[in-house]
Amino acid sequence: MMKKILMAGAVSMLLASSSAMAGQLDTYKNMLANKQCTIKYEYIYQDERDKFVTDINRYVMKYTAKSETEEKPNFAGVIVLSGDNSYTERELGPNHYCEIKKDGYVYPFKRFETDKGIKYQGNKEGQHGILAFGAPSDNKVEAHPVNDLRELRYGNEYGGGEIATMLDVIYKDETALRPGKVYWLAASGSLSSGLTYEDYQWAGANGDVDLIRYYFNQGALTKIASVHYVKKSDGSVSGKHYVVNIKEFSSVPDENYLKLPEALKDVTKYDKEGK
Amino acid sequence: MKWNNKWLAGALSLQILLGSSIAFAEQPAAEKYRSIIQSGNFYVEYGPKGWGLRDYVVAQNGVRMSGLKLEKMFGTTGYPAVRYENGKYYKFVNKGTVKRDEEIANKEWKSYQNYESYQDAVVVSDTYNNAIVRTGGMRSFDVGFFGGISGGGEYPKKTTGVVLEESNLNNPYLNPDAHWEKVRARLSLPAALKIFAYNDPYMGHEYGENEPVFTESGQVEDNGKQRICDKYTSVLKDNKGNVKAEMLYTAIYDEKGNLYKINKVCKINGKVLPVDELEIVTITDVLPEKAIDMPKSKIYAADTGTITDLLKNPTLVEEIK
Numbered sequence: 095m096m097k098k099i100l101m102a103g104a105v106s107m108l109l110a111s112s113s114a115m116a117g118q119l120d121t122y123k124n125m126l127a128n129k130q131c132t133i134k135y136e137y138i139y140q141d142e143r144d145k146f147v148t149d150i151n152r153y154v155m156k157y158t159a160k161s162e163t164e165e166k167p168n169f170a171g172v173i174v175l176s177g178d179n180s181y182t183e184r185e186l187g188p189n190h191y192c193e194i195k196k197d198g199y200v201y202p203f204k205r206f207e208t209d210k211g212i213k214y215q216g217n218k219e220g221q222h223g224i225l226a227f228g229a230p231s232d233n234k235v236e237a238h239p240v241n242d243l244r245e246l247r248y249g250n251e252y253g254g255g256e257i258a259t260m261l262d263v264i265y266k267d268e269t270a271l272r273p274g275k276v277y278w279l280a281a282s283g284s285l286s287s288g289l290t291y292e293d294y295q296w297a298g299a300n301g302d303v304d305l306i307r308y309y310f311n312q313g314a315l316t317k318i319a320s321v322h323y324v325k326k327s328d329g330s331v332s333g334k335h336y337v338v339n340i341k342e343f344s345s346v347p348d349e350n351y352l353k354l355p356e357a358l359k360d361v362t363k364y365d366k367e368g369k
Numbered sequence: 370m371k372w373n374n375k376w377l378a379g380a381l382s383l384q385i386l387l388g389s390s391i392a393f394a395e396q397p398a399a400e401k402y403r404s405i406i407q408s409g410n411f412y413v414e415y416g417p418k419g420w421g422l423r424d425y426v427v428a429q430n431g432v433r434m435s436g437l438k439l440e441k442m443f444g445t446t447g448y449p450a451v452r453y454e455n456g457k458y459y460k461f462v463n464k465g466t467v468k469r470d471e472e473i474a475n476k477e478w479k480s481y482q483n484y485e486s487y488q489d490a491v492v493v494s495d496t497y498n499n500a501i502v503r504t505g506g507m508r509s510f511d512v513g514f515f516g517g518i519s520g521g522g523e524y525p526k527k528t529t530g531v532v533l534e535e536s537n538l539n540n541p542y543l544n545p546d547a548h549w550e551k552v553r554a555r556l557s558l559p560a561a562l563k564i565f566a567y568n569d570p571y572m573g574h575e576y577g578e579n580e581p582v583f584t585e586s587g588q589v590e591d592n593g594k595q596r597i598c599d600k601y602t603s604v605l606k607d608n609k610g611n612v613k614a615e616m617l618y619t620a621i622y623d624e625k626g627n628l629y630k631i632n633k634v635c636k637i638n639g640k641v642l643p644v645d646e647l648e649i650v651t652i653t654d655v656l657p658e659k660a661i662d663m664p665k666s667k668i669y670a671a672d673t674g675t676i677t678d679l680l681k682n683p684t685l686v687e688e689i690k
Contacts, residue, residue, distance in 0.1 A: 242637045243644070246605065246613055247576060271576035271607060326541035 118282075118292060118310050119264055125345045126175070126265035132351075133173040134342040137257065173252045173261075176347035182252055183351075194352060199237035203358055214357045235354065237362040248272050256336050260318050263294050263306055275304065289316070301325035315340050395583050395599050398626050399565065405654045406558070406566045412660055414438060414650040415559055422468055423650060426558055429661045431455075433571070435556050437465035449528070449664045451555045456535045458552045461664060464524040528664045532686055533671040542674035549671070561631040561647040564601045564618050577605045581618055589621060591630065597622045613637070616644065628652065663689045 125131040172183040180195045190205040204215040216235035249270030251258040263277045280295035289309050296304040302324050309317040318338045323331050354360060405411045409428055416423030416438075423438040425447070436449035448465025451458070533549060543549050557571035566572055567580045581603035589598040601618040614637040621630040633645040669683040677684055 239640070241642070242640060243614065243635045243642055246637060269607070269613075271605060271613065273576070273608070327539040328541050330541060 118290065118313055119308060119315075121313075121345075122315055122343060123265045125343070126261060128345075129175040129177050129180075130345055130347055131173075131175050132342060132344050132346060132348045133340070134170070135173075135253075135257065136168070136170045136339040136341060138168050138337040138339070171253055171257065172351065173257075174347050174351045175252070176349065176352060179352050180250075180252065181351040182254075184253075194354060195240060196352060198240050199362065199364075200240055201235050201237045201354055201360070201362075203235050203355075205355070214355055216358050233357055234359050234361045237360065246271055249274075256320065257338065260306060260320065260338060264308075277304070277306065280305070315343050394586065396586065396597065396620075396622055396626065396628075398622065398628060399583075399599060399620070402628065402652050403565045405652060406562075406569060408654060410654050410656070411652065412654075412656045413558060413562070413652050415562075415647055416650065417648055418650060422465065422472065424559070425660075426556070427656060427660045429656060432661055433556050434661060436461075437469055439465055439468065447660065451552055452663070453556055454663075458533050458535065458538070458549070459530050459663075459668065460533075460547070460549075460552065461528050461530045461666065462525060463528040463664075464526075467524050528666040530664070530666045530668040531671045531683075532668050537671070537673070540673055544672035544674070544678070547672060559645075559647055561618065561633050561645050563603065564599075564620060564631070565652075575605070577607055577613065578616075579604050579606060581616070589619060591621050665689050 122131075170185045172181065174181040178195075179197070181192070183190050183192045185191075188206050188208075192203050192205055194201040194203075202217045206213055206215070214233055216233055247270065249262075249267040249272065252261060259275075262274065266274070266276075275296045277294040277296045279292060281293040282291060284290045289311055291310065292308045294306045294308070302322075304320065304322045306318065306320040308315060309319070317340060320336050321333055322335075323333045325331050406413075409431070412425065412427045414423060414425040420440050420442070423440065424435065425438055426435045427433070432452070432454045434449055434452040436447055436451070439446050439448060446465075448463045449461050450466050450469075451460055453459075531547070533543075533552075537543070538549060538552075553571055554573055557573060558566050558569055560573070563572065564581045581601040584600045584602050586597065586599050588595050590596070599620045599622075601620070603616040603618070604612045605614040605616065607613050614635055617634050617636055619632040619634075620628055621632070623629050628649050630649065631645070631647045633643075633647070635642045635644050667688050668686050670686050672678040672683065
């Protein structure tokens with residue numbers, strides 16, 4: 095009898111402790127669920143030998159600088175969510191590829207640093223035209239309506255690729271039709287450095303495994319690391335490894351990002367109903 | 370008297386029902402197309418009419434092939450691209466396939482130049498099903514700088530092929546640049562033909578998709594002419610069974626009763642997004658002469674990372690003369 099009570103006590107204590115450890119992502123889960131947050135991150139791509147080359151790149155590469163496409167570089171990024179409006183940014187070298195989603199329209203533009211300061215470039219067609227001898231229409235943005243079909247198929251892939259997966263584990267957008275991977279909490283604990291962590295895992299039918307570890311410093315998310323192992327048909331395993339440093343993850347959306355920069359002119363032909 | 374009234378009303382409604390079913394039935398050609406595709410012996414050609422590239426898919430006795438038709442001022446030439454026969458997949462390289470790659474590259478290059486948003490990729494073309502469908506329904510005459518000048522005159526004069534056993538499709542040592550994982554999709558019929566060929570073994574399906582169901586016939590204006598059309602609806606459902614969007618297909622028939630165009634739009638959140646516009650040239654069970662034949666070519670073994678592959682000296686498997 096005593097043994098049983100002890101056992102039950104031990105089990106309940108274990109459960110309690112693990113849930114106390116595991117709750118650390120909940121704050122961030124709420125932020126993403128409420129769509130109110132500012133995230134600033136730095137993406138570190140570990141596998142240098144994995145070439146960042148698509149078919150199309152390969153074809154076009156004959157004519158453009160090869161080094162640009164050779165390796166997937168590390169980059170910094172920003173994600174701001176404020177309800178249905180959002181801002182995403184990816185920094186690749188001197189170029190910052192930005193996209194504001196506002197009131198059902200998407201405004202893509204590029205920000206880049208030159209000797210003369212920060213410049214902007216809109217998406218308006220004709221800007222790069224070889225025969226365009228006139229003044230370049232660099233500073234114009236033509237927004238296009240949000241692609242609802244894409245969002246229905248794939249969900250909001252904020253940050254794209256690996257970043258989107260890491261955010262998906264924190265809060266899964268159930269509205270997307272693509273089933274996506276379902277991760278579960280595999281382990282949690284603390285490290286000798288004083289950081290605590292939560293591990294999330296996914297396992298595929300043919301032996302593929304994904305592991306994502308979220309690092310916390312006194313409850314604040316500071317780093318995310320992930321490994322992806324793919325088991326090939328001959329039994330060999332290949333893997334990928336990413337690290338994302340979280341510089342900021344706050345519940346206050348920085349509204350400044352959601353405004354179109356003054357240097358850019360909005361030339362969108364809106365519907366008669368207005369924006 | 371009461372009974373009489375009821376009977377009358379019943380008879381009347383039955384008549385209306387019958388009448389409406391005759392007036393709004395599917396076009397007779399639709400069933401014909403369905404049975405042609407189901408029979409496994411067919412030739413389907415699609416893409417814009419006039420000079421330029423079109424796609425075709427041909428099948429007979431378990432052999433299936435897809436390729437390109439290049440219409441020029443003097444005659445039309447067929448260029449096979451992919452073939453399946455007896456558990457083997459073949460891929461061919463020739464003028465047609467190179468031209469198609471150029472078309473796609475020019476399009477991508479243009480969107481890269483104009484810094485199109487990542488969101489643009491899906492609405493412009495229904496890329497989900499098939500890489501070929503990208504440009505299958507729409508042709509841009511705007512040949513980019515690179516495609517038009519540097520790309521000219523570099524086409525292969527003869528067709529060459531590579532062959533891979535079906536069982537080898539998951540070989541981890543396959544050359545990743547060859548994209549053998551796409552080979553099945555390249556044998557599929559265009560996605561808009563789901564109204565007739567939803568269960569075709571090569572047809573891809575998107576998440577939550579349901580088979581298109583005939584809803585009504587009607588009239589539609591196309592190029593300034595009134596045409597008869599059939600309308601189909603395919604719903605996209607989430608895993609709880611809620612309808613999230615509707616894919617609306619409009620199959621448009623010409624005055625001879627032949628299908629010549631399928632429009633596909635997506636109705637979502639009260640908005641209508643264009644998805645695909647496919648021009649059908651022909652759907653027939655009479656195969657054109659030599660359409661299913663193996664092209665005259667040298668066929669090499671696929672690159673599986675063997676020593677001969679590393680030495681760029683692939684094994685010649687067969688030569689078709």
